[in-house]
Amino acid sequence: MTASFPPPPPPAAPAKRKRWKLWLIVPAVLGLLFGYGIGKSGSSTATAAARAPVVTTATVTKMLTPAPQEVATVTATVTETATVAAGPPPAELRDGINLVGTDVQPGTYRSDNPGCYFARLSGTSGGIDDVITNGNGATVITIDASDEAFESRRCAPWQSVG
DSSP: OOOOOOOOOOOOOOOOOOHHHHHHHHHHHHHHHHHHHHHHHHHHHHHTEEEEEEEEEEEEEEEOSSOTTOEEEEEEEEEEEEEEEOSSOOOOOOSEEEEBTTTBOSEEEEEOOTTOEEEEESOSSOOGGGEEEEEESSEEEEEOTTOSEEEEESOOOOEEOO
């Protein structure tokens, strides 16, 4: 006589991960970071801007009913505040490639970082022919208006000295 045993139970299904939480958390974190970046970029332009009042006057004439011979004239003065830029953007040299006139203004800058690499560039093709001058170590460098770009690696912070 042969003994028969019931078949073993099927293996348990792996527990489902709750990935829906990930789909909620990741966009929220990215949104916060994006909002923080916008806030930071807006605060730097507010310090370099002056506010000037703008006055607008409008006159409105309307015929009143039922007596068409009566005319009412209303004059309203609206004062708005406009933002006016106060000169070129502040010089802020960062590590990487900075476009002269856009990211950084021509002038003289100093880096006290001994591990600094810098290069004044006549173009942004990445070729060796673009290098006007370069060097390593703590330095004082003058960026000319004719330079196309300025490359900086491990130099930050740069200080404007003139």
